[in-house]
Amino acid sequence: MSSREKILSEVLKNQPPAVPLPLISFKGNEQDNVQEYIDTFIGIGGKAVKVDDTDSVKALIGEQFDTSKRMITTLSEFADTLELYSPQADPHSFENVELAVIKAHLAVAENGAVWVTEEVMGQRIIPFICQHLGVLVDAATIVPTMHEAYAKIGSGDYGFGVFIGGPSKTADIEQALVMGAHGPLSMTVFIVNR
Amino acid sequence: MEQNLHKSVTQARATAHTPNTFFGGKSHSELAAEFNRDEEHVTWHDGALWWIRQKRDKISKQIPEWEDLREAASQIKSHLLSSLHDYLIEFENNLQKNGIKVHWAATAEEHNDIVYSILRAKGITQMVKSKSMLTEECHLNEFLEERGISVVNSDLGEYIQQIDQEPPSHVVLPCIHKRKEEIGELFHKHLGTEKGLSDPTLLTRAARKHLREVFLTRRGALTGVNFAVAETGEFVVCTNEGNADMGAHLSEVHIASMGLEKLIPKKHHLSVFLRVLARSAIGTPITIYSSHYRKPRPGQEMHVVLVDAGRSRQLGRVDFRDSLKCIKCGSCMNTCPVYRKGGGLSYHNTITGPIGAILAPNLDMKRHADLPFASTLCGSCSNVCPVKINIHDQLYKWRQVIVKEGYAPKGKAVGMKAMAKTLSSPGLFNSAGKFGRWVMKHVPFALNNSLNAWYKHRDMPKPPSRSFAQWYSRNKSGNKNI
Numbered sequence: 057m058s059s060r061e062k063i064l065s066e067v068l069k070n071q072p073p074a075v076p077l078p079l080i081s082f083k084g085n086e087q088d089n090v091q092e093y094i095d096t097f098i099g100i101g102g103k104a105v106k107v108d109d110t111d112s113v114k115a116l117i118g119e120q121f122d123t124s125k126r127m128i129t130t131l132s133e134f135a136d137t138l139e140l141y142s143p144q145a146d147p148h149s150f151e152n153v154e155l156a157v158i159k160a161h162l163a164v165a166e167n168g169a170v171w172v173t174e175e176v177m178g179q180r181i182i183p184f185i186c187q188h189l190g191v192l193v194d195a196a197t198i199v200p201t202m203h204e205a206y207a208k209i210g211s212g213d214y215g216f217g218v219f220i221g222g223p224s225k226t227a228d229i230e231q232a233l234v235m236g237a238h239g240p241l242s243m244t245v246f247i248v249n250r
Numbered sequence: 251m252e253q254n255l256h257k258s259v260t261q262a263r264a265t266a267h268t269p270n271t272f273f274g275g276k277s278h279s280e281l282a283a284e285f286n287r288d289e290e291h292v293t294w295h296d297g298a299l300w301w302i303r304q305k306r307d308k309i310s311k312q313i314p315e316w317e318d319l320r321e322a323a324s325q326i327k328s329h330l331l332s333s334l335h336d337y338l339i340e341f342e343n344n345l346q347k348n349g350i351k352v353h354w355a356a357t358a359e360e361h362n363d364i365v366y367s368i369l370r371a372k373g374i375t376q377m378v379k380s381k382s383m384l385t386e387e388c389h390l391n392e393f394l395e396e397r398g399i400s401v402v403n404s405d406l407g408e409y410i411q412q413i414d415q416e417p418p419s420h421v422v423l424p425c426i427h428k429r430k431e432e433i434g435e436l437f438h439k440h441l442g443t444e445k446g447l448s449d450p451t452l453l454t455r456a457a458r459k460h461l462r463e464v465f466l467t468r469r470g471a472l473t474g475v476n477f478a479v480a481e482t483g484e485f486v487v488c489t490n491e492g493n494a495d496m497g498a499h500l501s502e503v504h505i506a507s508m509g510l511e512k513l514i515p516k517k518h519h520l521s522v523f524l525r526v527l528a529r530s531a532i533g534t535p536i537t538i539y540s541s542h543y544r545k546p547r548p549g550q551e552m553h554v555v556l557v558d559a560g561r562s563r564q565l566g567r568v569d570f571r572d573s574l575k576c577i578k579c580g581s582c583m584n585t586c587p588v589y590r591k592g593g594g595l596s597y598h599n600t601i602t603g604p605i606g607a608i609l610a611p612n613l614d615m616k617r618h619a620d621l622p623f624a625s626t627l628c629g630s631c632s633n634v635c636p637v638k639i640n641i642h643d644q645l646y647k648w649r650q651v652i653v654k655e656g657y658a659p660k661g662k663a664v665g666m667k668a669m670a671k672t673l674s675s676p677g678l679f680n681s682a683g684k685f686g687r688w689v690m691k692h693v694p695f696a697l698n699n700s701l702n703a704w705y706k707h708r709d710m711p712k713p714p715s716r717s718f719a720q721w722y723s724r725n726k727s728g729n730k731n732i
Contacts, residue, residue, distance in 0.1 A: 060354040063558045067510065068335040070566030075332045077515060078325040080522060082315055096535060147500055147547075148466055166313075166525075167535035180547060181499040184492045184539075202521035202536075211482060211517065215545035216499075219524070221536045224492040228407035228423065230430045231298050232450035237406060238458060238465070239492030239539075 084200025089165040090247060093198050097168035100222040101235055103244040104168075106195075110134065113192065113246045117155065120244070121188060125154035130178040131192070147181040156186035162197040163245070164205050169221035170245065171205060173214035180216045184224075189240040191220070195249045272417065273598040277659070278624040282592030285427070295427060296590040302423075303584040305533025306634065313525070322522050324638035327575035330513055331565060337480040337513050338556065344483025345554055348545045353555045358388035361557045365390060365472065365505055368553055369399055372503055374470040380487070380494035381405040382474030383421055383578060384507050384557060387600040387613075390472075401472075402464050404493040406457055413440045419594025419602060422531050422580035427593045461493070471497035475508035476577070477523055478554075481516045484544035485554065488527060488537040495541055503551045506543065510561045511574040523577060526636035531579040564612045569647045573608045575637040582631035582641055588624050597621060604631040608644040611652065619657035622648035680719070687713045 057065075094104040107113050110133045117137065121127065128150070129138040134157060141150070150156075158177055160170035170191050174180055183189050199205050209217075224239030235241055273281065286292055310316045330337060342352050355361035361384075369377060377394065379385065379401050391401045391412070403412045407424030411417065413436050418424035425433070434448035443456045473494045478485040485506055487494045498504045514523065520540075528537045546552035565571050583589045583603030594602035599610040599618060604625060610618035622645045631641040652658055653666065672682050689696050690713035698710050 058354070059356040059360060059558075062356050063354055063510070063556070063562060064335055064338060066558070066562035067338065067565060070562055070571075071334050072332045072565075072568075072571065075325075075328050077329045078322050080322055080326075080518065082319070082322075082521070100534065151462075151466060164536075169536050169540070179499075180495070184495045184499065202525050203518075206518045206521045209517075214542075215547065217542040217544075218495070219536065219540040220538065221540075222538050224490070224538055226406045226454060226491050227532070228405075228410065228425060229433055229450035229453055230428075231301070231423075231426070232430075234451050234454040236458065237454060237491035237493070238404070238461060238496050 080203070082201065082203045084166065084204055086200055089198040089200055090195050092165040092200070093163055093168065093193075094247070096165060097222065097245060100168050101225065101233075102168060102222040103242065104247060105244065106247045106249060108249060113157075113190075113248075116244075116246070117157070117190065121155045126152050127155040127157070128153055128182070128186075129157040130176060130182075131157060131159055141178060141182075143178045145179065147179055147185075150179065150181060150185050153182075153186040155188045155190060156182050157190040157192070158183065159192040160197070160245075162199055162205060162208055163193045164200075164202060164219070165198055166201045167221055169219040171209060171217065171219055173212070173217040175214060177216075183218070183220055184239045187241055189220070189223070189243045190246065191243065192246045192248055195247050198247075272415075273595075276598065278592070278596050278598065278620045281596035281598060282588075282624075285593035285596055286591070291429060292591060292593075295593060298426065299584045299590045302532055303581070303634070306530055306581055306584070307533075309529045309533045309535065313529075319522055319526050320636055320638050323526055323577075323636055324575065326514060326519050326522065327637050328572075330515055331511070331571060331574055333515075334510065334513070334565065337515060338510065341478060341480040341483060341513055342556075344480070346483075348483045349552070350483065350546065351551070351553045353553060355555055355557045355559070358557070358559045361385075361388050361507060361555055361559065362390050362393040364555050365507070366394060366397055366399070368503060368505055368551075369394070369470050372469065372551075374399070374503065376400050376402075376468055377470040377472055378402050378404050378464050378468040378497040378501075379471070380473045380489065380497055381408055381424070382472065382507055383418070383600055384474060384509055384559075385472065386417060388507075388557070388559065390507075402461070402468075404461055404464065404491075404497055405489070406454065406491060406493075409457060409461065410436060416595065417600060420580055420583055421578045421601060421603075427595060462496075465493075465496040465500050468497065468500070469502045470505070471501035471503070472505045472507060473498055475506050475512050475554075476527070477520060478508055478513045479515075479517045479520065480513055482544065484517075484542050485512075486520060486524075487541045487543065488524075488539065489541075490532075490534075490538045492539055495539060498541075498543070499547065501550065503553070504543075504546065505553045505555065507555045507557060509557050509559070511576075527577055527579055530581040530634065530636040560613050564609070567612065569651075570608060570612065570644055572639050573605065573612075573641075573644060575639050576605050576609075577637055578605075579636055581634040581636065585630045585634050587626060587628065587630075592624070597624070604641045604645065605639070608639075608641060608648060611648050615652065615655060616657050619652045620659050622646075622652060623659065623662065680717070683717045687715075687717070 097104045163170045223243045224237045226237035410425045419427045430448040437443040475485045476488045589603045607621035629642040
């Protein structure tokens with residue numbers, strides 16, 4: 057008997073009589089998703105700013121980041137200031153990226169996380185390997201809780217997707233919080249009001 | 251530098267540091283006594299974990315439906331366990347549709363063989379690993395290193411534990427028992443940081459620099475799995491550091507090892523689990539990264555290893571099967587007075603704390619017979635558990651199983667036999683009480699000595715002059731002169 061058959065037969069023999077799935081009908085409070093999002097995300101250690109258009113994002117990037125270093129994006133509207141990278145490039149080649157700017161599908165007010173898939177990342181490694189991460193979020197796509205987020209995502213057609221809720225962090229050394237464990241040292245969310 | 255690290259890690263492993271030999275066969279109370287030698291540090295440890303427990307309380311109270319979420323999470327897992335067979339098959343089908351290779355491992359040894367054969371087929375001799383309690387349980391690192399494959403643990407806490415040749419002491423905070431000065435010393439030795447450096451930010455930066463080089467040069471990456479969705483054939487890995495993703499997305503081969511119990515039926519169930527996991531674990535609203543892996547990257551190989559290693563057996567133990575609902579948040583450890591004062595390494599098991607004490611006897615009842623007794627049965631663990639496992643009831647029930655099977659710690663077995671005899675005979679009970687009061691009054695050292703753990707750090711109470719039965723019979727007969 058293969059291990060597969062052995063495991064499955066043991067599980068079948070030992071599992072308890074079937075109990076039904078509970079009905080999941082949680083709903084968030086839709087009051088002011090944008091303000092709740094900003095408060096939560098800043099509380100985590102992220103930066104969140106409301107912007108009116110692409111130009112104001114470009115101006116903020118110029119002020120807040122070292123523009124002499126490599127800055128990349130998947131967004132064609134930034135092609136005049138940032139490098140548009142190829143989704144086919146070797147992922148190791150992004151090791152020297154200072155800032156990556158991508159766009160999220162949606163964001164979650166209760167925990168500050170943005171949902172991004174391979175499609176908007178271009179390359180899976182991008183939001184992890186860059187020193188600083190910038191994410192554009194359309195204000196209208198902010199949902200109150202994870203329940204609304206998964207309702208929007210549905211089954212989804214992606215090879216990889218991730219909720220990102222701030223800069224990479226650790227508190228493994230005596231519980232002292234340090235931003236920038238292995239991933240970005242900072243994360244800025246630009247909330248675009250259209 | 252890096253080669254030195256590998257050399258030293260390999261040498262350390264070669265000197266047979268499997269956790270059983272690491273703990274030297276010592277009991278929980280012996281290991282906890284060793285941890286208690288540094289009283290000041292134990293006080294810090296106690297306070298640090300209690301602080302996390304308080305953060306969990308604070309953030310959970312911001313969610314009005316918190317208790318309903320716990321109940322939902324618990325019921326989803328009850329349903330999962332009751333239909334695990336079918337969900338495993340559904341998951342396997344969907345993984346295969348997604349282009350992920352599926353492997354089944356009945357034992358820890360088989361798991362290790364599978365991982366080794368995957369790496370060997372690709373000629374990989376260096377692997378980076380993110381946090382995975384399962385592979386710690388299987389002693390994968392030692393196994394691979396004996397076969398010429400070096401492994402670097404990339405979670406900062408696990409990396410620190412690895413270079414110190416110790417197992418993790420906590421599922422979420424692997425080196426919570428260590429002082430920053432000790433970590434500074436380890437980094438000085440292994441990473442060449444300045445001697446005496448103990449600033450957590452600077453130490454983290456040194457590790458970041460070193461481990462980035464590791465991520466960039468490893469062709470093989472192994473991650474754990476937090477949740478696996480049967481419905482879609484994807485698996486979710488939660489980290490705050492981003493180490494799982496740095497390893498996986500730069501690798502040619504990504505292996506994800508998971509216990510059978512990590513499955514959940516539907517994708518939208520993730521909303522319930524991701525809402526309770528980080529809040530329970532460290533009092534934050536969500537982990538920084540909740541990564542959903544569904545298909546390999548073009549040109550990459552992705553493997554999932556489904557591991558039983560005692561889980562199907564635990565599923566058959568009616569009183570203990572609910573322990574398989576665990577989502578490894580560690581909240582039962584943070585709240586446990588015994589854990590906070592005794593340290594995680596005192597549990598001589600990969601999964602420590604209260605949940606470890608109900609999982610471990612299933613793996614090796616004889617070796618872990620003392621663990622269900624390492625509890626006050628205060629019930630705090632059950633009260634904070636996000637999937638509502640009745641941990642303290644199970645601890646109590648394991649004690650009965652262990653005594654019945656003849657594995658009770660010796661002192662306890664003798665004591666319990668004497669107690670059973672005394673309590674079943676009123677005459678013996680009365681004279682034993684009389685004798686006890688006489689002993690406490692006249693020869694207190696017979697009780698208060700180094701053989702009696704109850705008197706460590708405690709004072710003797712004053713013995714009563716008579717028993718309750720004597721008091722009652724006088725009082726009942728109308729004699730109020732008591």
